[in-house]
């Protein structure tokens with residue numbers, strides 16, 4: 001260490017003076033070149049946390065929370081056409097008068113479910129049963145938005161999409177992390193569970209997934225137009241009973257509602273179903 005000597009003999013005062021002279025020189029150059037005087041100052045995207053993301057060691061800044069939400073939205077696969085389908089845009093007044101108080105209860109149940117998932121307290125699943133165009137997709141989307149905005153993760157898929165993902169992650173990509181996301185996501189939404197013929201592989205994978213999520217108290221939201229019997233027929237009795245036994249079931253049905261909604265829709269948009 002003896003060979004290392006201070007490069008200059010400046011003391012504290014000397015250094016301060018040197019810095020002040022440099023600063024003045026910079027400012028003179030800036031003025032001459034018409035550069036803003038604060039050009040060399042550090043600019044933060046977020047002045048609250050100076051881009052660290054944290055206000056205190058245990059308190060995230062709102063900018064970090066927003067970034068997480070943006071990421072979660074991206075990851076959720078929520079179809080773009082459902083961006084606007086929130087609780088605020090769900091219109092109970094478009095239902096026939098005799099169904100409105102029932103629909104208000106349905107919406108209240110959905111909001112309560114969304115709040116439980118958003119606070120990590122959901123212990124059961126929610127199943128929507130009912131025909132096309134009665135609001136199942138809009139309500140599923142509204143629940144997804146509420147959960148995502150609370151910075152919890154959501155994955156929104158149809159069953160064929162879900163099975164494709166499982167097959168892909170398992171056999172083609174060999175991506176156990178992506179596969180475990182399907183198991184561990186805070187809310188898994190299976191949109192429009194239909195009566196298509198499913199293979200033995202699909203039934204087995206679906207059973208494993210549902211079982212895992214129920215065992216770990218991870219909620220699912222399933223919408224389907226199938227009756228109990230059809231559900232058993234398409235997916236076996238053990239899946240149907242596992243799902244229904246652990247779910248709050250909301251039934252939206254009635255030809256009258258459908259007809260009247262169709263008429264209401266021709267006057268204004270009520271529900272846009274995702275086209276896939």
Ligand SMILES: [Zn+2]
Nearest residue numbers: 046049061063
């Ligand atoms: Zn910040």
